[in-house]
Amino acid sequence: MTTALHIYHSITRQKELFIPETPGFIGMYVCGPTVYNDVHLGNCRTFVSFDIIYRYLQTIGYQVRYVRNITDVGHLLDDGEDRMSKGARLEKKEPMEVAQKYTVGFHNMMRIFQTLPPSIEPRATGHIPEQIEMVETILKNGLAYIKNGSVYFDTQKYIDNKGDYGVLSGRKIDELLSETRDNLKNQSEKNHPADFAIWMKASDEHIMRWNSPWGIGFPGWHLECSAMSLKYLGEVFDIHGGGNDLKFPHHENEIAQNMGSCQCKGAKYWLHTNMLLLNGKKMSKSDGNTISPEQLFIGNSEHISKSYSPMVVKFFMLQCHYRSTLDLTDAALLAAEKGYKRLMEAYKWIQSVNHPGTKGDAGQDADIEALIEAAHLDMADDFNTPKALSRLFELVNKLNSLKDKHIGWDQISPATFENIKQVFSLFINDIFAVDSDVEGDLSGNQDKSLLDGLMNLIIQMRNDARLRKDWATADLIRDALKENKVELKDGKDGSSWQVTES
């Protein structure tokens, strides 16, 4: 932990030196998915980004408690996506059934993207008492009022007391006033249009409902994150993350709730990931500009020409900084796929090779050590994955030169070579976690030795043919293998092979 970590804080809008509340420990909260629908690719980008951050913080020595919630209340209205049947009781889907289905799907997708599970994954419905308690505290502090069984946060009073509503989003409360839509529910109940519900009275049709001091209802949309981060991370914790689109009103309200209840600001650093676009536009189901992770993986979409493996998609995401919008296009994915393969081939090569000599060359060693150092510094500079990747590619260049004997073994010392090995392993396995796709990796299981043996035999037979200058046989073998998705490459040290995808 020698390098100073700088992260971009959304409130101050600049990079700041990161100082954890407790040395050596980090509390991180990320707003999780609402499980009423299949995971959206954009969600995946956000959670992949925070997974990289989580992994990176651990590799530099922090003990991290990563809390990511599951939102299973608040948006589950019965006119939602899953259209609860109006028929018999058994035909209706229990809200929990819906939530369970999509939670499982979400977890699956996270596994496919090789993300680590968070330390704690609390559900909003599992924390109703905590939320009620928080509402009570806010009421007690005089920053909320009750209207017809609902409780609203009093933004006016909050501003009079503290005056910082809008720090995150830059909104001015007076401007919010003029833009109010009259079709908003219960708008007339509010004292001020900027006020928001922290407890909602349940109408008769509303299927999720709990008893509370204010009658039957359900918690407000923004309350769960305040209550759960407080419970698991305390009044002050280090990092709060989420998608850019949650800044307002969700995060803004969260801050207000925290301040309004325990007078604590919650997160010290707010991080926001930027949006994933499809062909330059926001993904939207209504106008067909959308693609699901599954469609991407099986190539079933008008927007792409072929399928892309999860790791290619992940690599594609890592080539862009988390704070930038990323435009997903077929051409960009194609380019990412090739780059990914190149990186991984170099990685596999270095894993399988040991330095044969003892000497090195000061010039090359210094070059390489500088690249390695730079890659670490890039990550410490607001998690700059694209820049760190660029260093890795420069190392790939060195490795390929070494492989092709343009650089001699006597020019790179064993220690430096070992360092390259380590940095590749660190980034590709531990930080980026793009080492292999979950399925379809033929060389990854116990069949490997059998396959290796067979391939060695075939390669040997072909080499005999080549020595006899029997090109017809040699080419026949190579072509036949290619038909079976095995690609042969004749290098200076003999032939190598790999299984090709699709």
Added chain:
RNA sequence: GGUCGGGUGGCCGAGUGGCUAGGCAGAGGUCUGCAAAACCUCGUACGACGGUUCGAAUCCGCCUCCGACCUCCA
């Protein structure tokens, strides 16, 4: 209309007051029986217009285009 963030070479994308990533594609070359891969070389970009400066694509102003948010939203 308001808030915020952007417009970088053929494409994707970093970055930055002077040293100007990386990937993909393209051109030429090396290697190779051929192929593939790899390696070497090349392109010299920062929306428009003003301004600040010895010097800006990087700072300021204005214009323009794009995106997100302002309503559940990663």
